[in-house]
Amino acid sequence: MVEWTDSERAIINSIFSTLDYEEIGRKSLCRCLIVYPWTQRYFGAFGNLYNAETIMANPLIAAHGTKILHGLDRALKNMDDIKNTYAELSLLHSDKLHVDPDNFRLLADCLTVVIAAKMGTGFTVETQVAWQKFLSVVVSALGRQYH
């Protein structure tokens, strides 16, 4: 089981409490598709992904980004058992969606960068550590059921 200090819990909760899911979700997924273009392979049915501008203006991508970000709420509510919380989603990504689990890490990195840009100096070193720990546990849980 992952151990969380009170400080880490406070940092994670604080980030989520002021999170604009639509803005951050959209920006993170767009950034991932732009910075790591090979991730677009999973979004063939999402319409125009021709360049950075069209990706950022794509409403289907925006909606999906929001959905993904809300998916993190489960981890927030079950911080002491993230592993089992995502068992079903992990199987879904493996067996139905066939997503290479290394992509979870790329999206997590993009989310971190978007939040860092939003928080500026408020995204302190300690905040980065706690946030990245949280995301790495989520990423690990999502990759866990692959077989």
Next chain:
Amino acid sequence: MLSKQEKELIIEIWTRLTPVADRIGAEALLRMFTSYPGTKTYFSHLDITPRSAHLLSHGQKIFLALAEGSKDIANLMTTLAPLQTYHAYQLRIQPSNFKLFSHCMIVTLACFMGDRFTPSLHAAMDKYLSAFSAVLGEKFR
């Protein structure tokens, strides 16, 4: 592959931030040491506590090397030849750590620039740092 526009963007950023080279470099290093404690093992001979003189001077050194490389990306192999040798034969840093530093440099730039650190700039910078890291690791084997 970096487009002409991306190369210009990269040069512009490094040039604009050169006055605060030590602060940016030091912050990237500090973020790396704290997020990935294994990376501290290469710095047992320095004082890498926040705001230390060593951290600032080392941060500046790394920043200036990155800035210098950006001026002629097509010739990174030539520009970085001495650093390649140094990292491969003397420092012998596990090359996977270059990625960790690159990530922390990108986070530092994002905090510093906020919205101005656009996805396009992020992509260009990520590509540049990957290319830089790859060249730096060339002589390892």
